[in-house]
Amino acid sequence: MEKFEQLHGVAAPLLRANVDTDAIIPSREMKRVSKQGLGEGLFAGWRYIGEGTREEAPAFVLNRPEYRGASIILSGPNFGCGSSREHAVWALREFGIRAIIAPGFGAIFANNCVRNGLLPLVLDASQIETIARWVEQNPAVNRVLIDLPAQRVTADGQHYAFDIEAGARQMLVEGLDAIALTQTRQPVIEAFHEARRRQRPWLY
Amino acid sequence: MWPPRSSSAAQKHRSTGLMGLTLFDKLWQEHLVEQQPDGTDLIYIDRVFLHERTGSIALSSLAAAGRRVFCPQQVFCCMDHIVDTYPDRSDDTTMPSGRDFIVATREGAQAAGLNLFDLDDPRQGIVHVVSPEQGIAQPGLTLVCPDSHTCTQGALGALAWGIGSSEAEHALVTKTLRVKRPRSMRVRFTGELQPGVTAKDMILYLIGRHGAAGGSGCAVEFSGPAVQALDMEARMTLCNMAVEFSAFTGLIAPDAATLAYLQGRPYAPRGEHWTAAEAYWRTLYSDADAVFDAELEVDCGNIQPQVTWGTSPQHVVDVTARVPAAVSTDVVSTDAVSTDAVSADDASTDAGDAAGRARALDYMGLEAGAAIAGTPIDCAFIGSCTNARISDLRLAAAVLRGRRVRPGLRAICVPGSMQVRAQAEREGLDQVFRAAGFEWRASGCSMCFYAGGEHFGFQQRVVSTTNRNFESRQGPQTRTHLASPATVAASAVTGVITDPREMLSQ
Incomplete structure (x- = not known):
């Protein structure tokens, strides 16, 4: 998995509450048994005029020329709520998004992010609004700096510290493969499995 | 959780080792393989469910990596998400390319030796209906599925939650997940439901009162006399929408109704196994002195039939009420007994979101102040x-x-x-x-x-x-x-x- 350490990028404000994974990638855009080819369907319901078309809605933030190269999204509370579809994260990554800054995330979505090198970063809503106002003055120039090892966002000369679970941070910073990491504990797991077979035999 | 929080009152309470445990504590402890250096817990997963929409990619990606399923007999696959529901259906679906998802899941399941409820199987259906119906979900086990409504199955006293496809691969290969322990919440439903009011109205009412993020980061136990009075299927409805409350999962302690529901189902234990299982299941409740990170109480006597007016489940009103104005603070947390985990800001996710509400009204084609009853439907x-x-x-x-x-x-x-x-x-x-x-x-x-x-x-x-x-x-x-x-x-x-x-x- 691609490591995440520092990111200095254009941040696109999408300051809505409860942006659900159906909005991030509508089910109709999940056309193949694949993690690829999803970027085009990102936010399809908002990004394009009419269902199934690719005619861009000019007002949608990611269609505005100054935000086309965005690698960060600034959003509202409960981002990524709803369906567990990991396609939402794959679509964001393919589009070029590496971090979402929001006051809170859907739990399954946040875990999916961490498994795919996308940083779910929590700041207060008021901090996010302050950053968004500054970005909007000149999006191409007013870039946001995220330093994950230091757990710090820098925007307009201000530093914003953020919390992240140690496990998630390590996974992102080191670009770890969770399965490979867990497989190092295989003997402990197998012992647990055998003990459980004896203790709760009706399950096996 | 998201956002991460410092160690909770309940965690401190638990660490004394003297006081009672919640149902969730007991289930977590039962499945804790070991704590990891990174602060997560390695949790043993008893059973995995897959469906063709998200399971297909998990199976194909696992095969591409040359990884094997640890315990295939504990993995179950349903065809439910994109299959047609016309009586003469086949692998060809109304959805373009649906066949690819069905075939990939079938072939992946057969290659790995998984249990498969295929399209022509008389047991086929929606995963969260099939699993309890077949007795696969049981009290005291862990069950995951790459589907957010897996929390439905918490109604049986199982620890069941939704995950992504990568996590599903992890569970399939290692029989575990690395999980940051969620916080605990209890929602007590007191009083009695009025006639014509259902579990669906209970959960919509709860989400309306406390917001679509009201249970964020919490394993939510539903309890109280009004929950005990629900039949098993109504309990599943209640737990089903725990994810719409942003909960890690929903849970209900098993009782006589749970046992009666399970007995005789195809995958339920029999004979001596039933006796042993029942003895264990009877220990699965929150101790009287257990401490939760947050507690809410809802008087069911106040609940009217609910109907949503907007584009989030928290946009909900009594069917007898009017569509609220965009600028409103009807998401409140006055039921909160203790709000250690749920701050006022979390609970009122929408109160400050006038723009979001206005957008929802516009999308729905509704006028603020109009009675919701009487709205023509298609x-x-x-x-x-x-x-x-x-x-x-x-x-x-x-x-x-x-x-x-x-x-x-x-x-x-x-x-x-x-x-x-x-x-x-x-x-x-x-x-x-x-x-x-x-x-x-x-x-x-x-x-x-x-x-x-x-x-x-x-x-x-x-x-x-x-x-x-x-x-x-x-x-x-x-x-x-x-x-x-x-x-x-x-x-x-x-x-x-x-x-x-x-x-x-x-």
Whole structure:
């Protein structure tokens, strides 16, 4: 998995509450048994005029020329709520998004992010609004700096510290493969499995 | 969790080792393999469910990496998400390319030796209906599925939660997940439900009061006399929408009703195994002196039939009420007894979101201040893992018997499983639905969501027993109103959103 350490990028404000994974990638855009080819369907319901078309809605933030190269999204509370579809994260990554800054995330979505090198970063809503106002003055120039090892966002000369679970941070910073990491504990797991077979035999 | 929080009162309480445990504590402890240096817990996963929409990619990606399923006999696959629900269905779906998902799942399941409830299997249906129905979900086990509504199965006292496809691969290969321990919340439902008010109304009411992020980061135990009074299927409805409350999962302690429900089901233990299992299951409750990170209380006597007006489940009102104005603070947390985990800011996710509410009103084509009852509808849908079990169909049929759907209105009933369908046909309910003007379908997730195939149509207004009223969820610009099966049936008859209580009492 691609490591995440520092990111200095254009941040696109999408300051809505409860942006659900159906909005991030509508089910109709999940056309193949694949993690690829999803970027085009990102936010399809908002990004394009009419269902199934690719005619861009000019007002949608990611269609505005100054935000086309965005690698960060600034959003509202409960981002990524709803369906567990990991396609939402794959679509964001393919589009070029590496971090979402929001006051809170859907739990399954946040875990999916961490498994795919996308940083779910929590700041207060008021901090996010302050950053968004500054970005909007000149999006191409007013870039946001995220330093994950230091757990710090820098925007307009201000530093914003953020919390992240140690496990998630390590996974992102080191670009770890969770399965490979867990497989190092295989003997402990197998012992647990055998003990459980004896203790709760009706399950096996 | 997200956002991460410092160690909680309940964690400190637990660490003394002297005081009681919550149901969740007991389930977590039972499955804790070991704590990891990175602060996560390695949790043993008893059973995994997959479906063709997200399971196909997990299986193909696992095979591509050359990884093997640790314990294939504990993995179950359902075809439910994008299968057609027409009676003569095949692998070809209304959704373009649906066949690819079905075939990839079937081939992946067969190659790995997994249990498969295929399209032509009489047990086929929606994963969260099939699993309890077959006795696969049981008290005290852990069960995960790459599907957010896996929390439904917490109704049996299982620790069941939704995950992504990568996490599913992890569970399949290692028989564990690395999980940051969630916080605990108890929601006590006191009092008695009024006639015509259901578990669907309870959960919508809760989300309306405390917001779509009200349970964020918490394993939520539903308890209290009104929960104990619910039958098992209603408990599943309650737990189903825990994810719409942003909870890690929903949970209900097993009791006599749970045991009675499980006994004799195909995967339920028998004989000596049943005796041993029952002895363990009877220990699964929250101790009287257990401490939760947060507690809420809801008086069920106050709950009216609920119906959503907007594009988030928290956009909900009494069916007797008016559509709220965009600038409103009707998401409150006055029921909170203790709000250690849920700050006022978390609970009132929408109170400051006037723009979001205005946008929702515009999307839904509704006027603030108008009565929600009487809103003309185009379609009615009874289906989904929320409300398509036999008791849901019986309730809807009680409204529909001797009545007809308003002419011109499209009404569809999709039973939650082929077993539910068969049972309904034995009871003659299919005749009630058909005579009323409902389409009577084979089982699947159907139009709970629009996957590129069948849908309700541009800007059509649907009153629906499903769980999500998100923009375009049921079709392009489709306007969804979530409600109970009784409310959907009553609204189908009148052609406008309707309080079901009058029809139910006649």
